[in-house]
Amino acid sequence: MEPREKLAYYASLVQQGLETWLPDEKGELRQIFAAARYSALAPGKRLRPALLMEFYALCGGQAEDALPFACGLEMIHNYSLIHDDLPCMDDDDLRRGRPANHKVYGEAAALLAGDALLTRAFEVMLSQSCPRISPVWAMKAASIIAFCAGMEGMIGGQMMDLAFEKNRPQAQQLEEMVRLKTGRLWLAACAAGCALAGEEGDKMQRARHYADRIGLAFQIQDDILDCEGDPEIFGKPIGSDQAKGKTTFVAFYGLEECRRMVQELTDQAVQAVAPLPGSEFLQQLAQELTTRQK
Numbered sequence: 629m630e631p632r633e634k635l636a637y638y639a640s641l642v643q644q645g646l647e648t649w650l651p652d653e654k655g656e657l658r659q660i661f662a663a664a665r666y667s668a669l670a671p672g673k674r675l676r677p678a679l680l681m682e683f684y685a686l687c688g689g690q691a692e693d694a695l696p697f698a699c700g701l702e703m704i705h706n707y708s709l710i711h712d713d714l715p716c717m718d719d720d721d722l723r724r725g726r727p728a729n730h731k732v733y734g735e736a737a738a739l740l741a742g743d744a745l746l747t748r749a750f751e752v753m754l755s756q757s758c759p760r761i762s763p764v765w766a767m768k769a770a771s772i773i774a775f776c777a778g779m780e781g782m783i784g785g786q787m788m789d790l791a792f793e794k795n796r797p798q799a800q801q802l803e804e805m806v807r808l809k810t811g812r813l814w815l816a817a818c819a820a821g822c823a824l825a826g827e828e829g830d831k832m833q834r835a836r837h838y839a840d841r842i843g844l845a846f847q848i849q850d851d852i853l854d855c856e857g858d859p860e861i862f863g864k865p866i867g868s869d870q871a872k873g874k875t876t877f878v879a880f881y882g883l884e885e886c887r888r889m890v891q892e893l894t895d896q897a898v899q900a901v902a903p904l905p906g907s908e909f910l911q912q913l914a915q916e917l918t919t920r921q922k
């Protein structure tokens with residue numbers, strides 16, 4: 629399968645999985661399901677679940693068997709976006725070109741929708757896992773994902789980001805914050821994919837290195853797009869980081885240097901997986917992220 633075709637295939641699996649595990653509930657629970665579905669079923673790129681399934685397949689698994697984990701990770705990603713948009717966090721009105729969750733359902737429901745996605749993620753990962761996946765490996769993968777989403781991961785990074793609104797960070801602190809806040813979910817995708825297949829050796833090491841490099845490149849590209857992207861395609865206003873006084877990679881290094889850094893990090897990501905047979909999709913995906921517009 630061509631890389632683009634494969635990404636579309638993975639995205640379609642994720643869409644089906646999310647429809648199954650976040651059904652259109654009627655009755656008393658209609659509102660919480662609707663709020664969770666509004667964000668989770670929105671047109672995201674589904675990159676993290678695609679990476680999880682691809683690394684699982686690269687380690688010898690059947691990609692479809694990892695779907696509960698891929699969807700769980702996507703639910704966690706969506707919970708973080710809902711909470712990130714809240715007025716007490718980044719206070720954004722738009723996400724993926726549509727009103728943010730709290731703009732449609734209100735702040736209290738948005739908070740609960742995020743919580744609901746986080747808990748549902750672990751329910752799905754730990755109750756739907758496939759008989760071909762050893763429970764020990766499933767537990768390992770779930771614990772990697774929990775660690776990456778938690779205090780030494782995404783939540784810790786978000787807390788650092790909030791602190792940086794008062795005390796401007798040094799470049800190294802900014803990089804560390806980004807590694808945690810957004811990088812750790814890339815790590816979760818790549819490492820959990822390997823762990824589900826019982827892989828702990830060379831491929832796991834390469835997956836971790838790949839995740840680290842694309843995670844940073846992705847965030848720097850995000851900062852570039854916040855300066856010069858097309859708001860229609862990017863799905864939110866341009867210049868919002870600057871308007872909020874956020875310290876970004878562009879503020880430290882300038883646009884030209886940031887473009888160079890994205891390319892360098894991408895090359896390193898490609899090199900990390902290039903020795904692995906069947907890694908063409910991963911290589912191509914890393915390259916495509918350098919030219920992404922959304």
Ligand code: GRG
Nearest residue numbers: 672673674708711712724783786809810850922
């Ligand atoms: C509030 C607990 C909590 C965490 C928030 C993830 C996060 C931490 C903040 C997101 C801030 C942000 C928008 C960073 C830019 C990088 C990023 C995560 C972009 C969104 O990811 P994509 O482009 O989204 O993969 P799609 O829409 O394709 O799913």
